[in-house]
Amino acid sequence: MALPIHQGGSFSSSTHRSDHDVFLSFRGEDTRNGFTGYLYSALCDNGFKTFIDDNLQRGEQISEELLKAIKSSRISIIIFSQNYAFSSWCLDELVEILNCKQNGQLVLPIFYKVNPSEVRKQEGNFEAALAEQENKFKNNIEKVQRWRAALNEAASLSGWHYENGNPEHKFIEHIMGHMYTKLSGKQLFVAKYPVGVNSRAMAIESLLDIKVNDVRMVGILGLGGIGKTTIAKAVYNGIAEHFEGSCFLESVREQSGTNDGIIKLQKKLLSSISRGKHLEVESVAHGTNMIRERLQSKRVLLILDDVDKSNQIENLFGNFDCFVSRSRVLITTRDAHVLSTLGKDCTIYEVKELDKQEALELFTRYAFQGNKLEEDYFELANQVLQYAKGLPLALTIIGSDLYGKTTSEWKSAI
Structure with missing residues (x-):
């Protein structure tokens, strides 16, 4: 049975402060001086505060600094490249990113010169990488199963697929358009x-x-x-x-x-x-x-x-x-x-006027703040609906004006 990915600490997106707009997860040997570097520059040039792990000390486990960076980002972008899964560091990052996704972080995968199905099904280089990881962590097979589940989940998310031969700058421009909408409010x-x-x-x-x-x-x-x-x-x-x-x-x-x-x-x-x-x-x-x-x-x-x-x-x-x-x-x-x-x-x-049911609903929401239309007001409300003729602006203004008033005040207003 597959093990759950989501374990350990998490954060609440409703209370946690975002220190970064974007966190980049990538295999440095594959893309740091190429695609990831260009993407990082584009994000920064467009005013997005982006975290990239340039000088972090590597070890067997993710550092506290990196965990903090992941948790304090609004969006994580995962750049799946040919050798991504050969890095246990990248795979641990991936698991932590998906933990944060459970609490509201947006996660966007980029499949850079790899097919999404290779990542999802762990085929090709990803099959070889996971076999190597199983051999390396033969005493902790649960960890590798968790990585497999994380790769499957992340590769099933909506993202972007870059194939050889296409202009990288155009591909990055397309991503920037999406990011600008997501991050600029x-x-x-x-x-x-x-x-x-x-x-x-x-x-x-x-x-x-x-x-x-x-x-x-x-x-x-x-x-x-x-x-x-x-x-x-x-x-x-x-x-x-x-x-x-x-x-x-x-x-x-x-x-x-x-x-x-x-x-x-x-x-x-x-x-x-x-x-x-x-x-x-x-x-x-x-x-x-x-x-x-x-x-x-x-x-x-x-x-x-x-x-x-x-x-x-x-x-x-x-x-x-x-x-x-x-x-x-x-x-x-x-x-x-x-x-x-x-x-x-x-x-x-x-644009057609609101039908009678729509008009009544809109008017009631303003005149009674969403409460049920009271029987004493039923005939008066019908008069307002006939007057407003299904125009939302009229129904909004009149309903707001009549809120909290007596039937006699309604009659006078009408």
């Missing part, structure tokens, strides 16, 4: 009570179809207050990590009234798709060219929120011919004409 607050949001967001994600190898635009069309921005934020949170760069550009209409406002939008867009780097923009035209250059070099997710004129898009990046394959653009607007100027390349998703 780019998840957006959607809504206190996102009633009806998920189903609409899923419909839009289906239209965007991020697996298809083309450039896609979707316009979210609807009345003010119907939830376009809220839905767009949910879509962003759901798919942003799959792109090399991403940006949610809010209040485009409001900020596009002056050159300074346009440049501010351009700076935010440049910063987001350049992973936080500060770039100077001398003029609107200069900013447009800078954005176009960067959009031509990476797959991006761009959400333009509250657009009401097509020139607001043109001021940002000219036209859509600068987007590379598998990029996605989402535009929210109240004006169907804005989307029609984009032609047949833009698919329109028209």
Whole structure:
């Protein structure tokens, strides 16, 4: 029977302070002066505090310093190379990393010139390595069984597979896009009570179809207050990590009234798709060219929120011919004409009002703070629903205003 991997001390992710963004686990002889070194530089250049065991004293067991580094990292990246499993040190690291995974640490494997199935099933070099380890630790076979179980578990996680012949810098750029989303806190607050949001967001994600190898635009069309921005934020949170760069550009209409406002939008867009780097923009035209250059070099997710004129898009990046394959653009607007100027390349998703059940649920959550609708208020609540006509913003504002008030106060308000 296989032994459990997870033994010994652990930490609580809810209380433990993170000293490092990333911990790198790798076989130094294989990749330290090549792939791992390049990855480490890329992580540091992008502002991620990364631990790499450059000068730690080696011994039979992992040092306290290394254990502390693993436990105090938000993410562990395991670089499986041909000779990874020949190192008992690496295998002990792996077991400890998977202990931390049980307590909330994100673990991401990279299969560098090895097939994930070789690691999972311990075939090829990994078979030879484990046979050597069994011979070396014949008096502690439980330890080797634990290593086998750890390799199987880690190789079953979602990660990246690098094969010979592909440009390593492109591969590392792809990893950086994922890491930037995971570590930079780019998840957006959607809504206190996102009633009806998920189903609409899923419909839009289906239209965007991020697996298809083309450039896609979707316009979210609807009345003010119907939830376009809220839905767009949910879509962003759901798919942003799959792109090399991403940006949610809010209040485009409001900020596009002056050159300074346009440049501010351009700076935010440049910063987001350049992973936080500060770039100077001398003029609107200069900013447009800078954005176009960067959009031509990476797959991006761009959400333009509250657009009401097509020139607001043109001021940002000219036209859509600068987007590379598998990029996605989402535009929210109240004006169907804005989307029609984009032609047949833009698919329109028209947001419908909340149905009666959804509207009642959203209103009740605000008017009664999630408690059951009281019988004395039933008829009054129906009047509010008829007035609000399924608009989430109206239901939210009215519900919040009526919370804690008497029926007579409700009648007066209505």
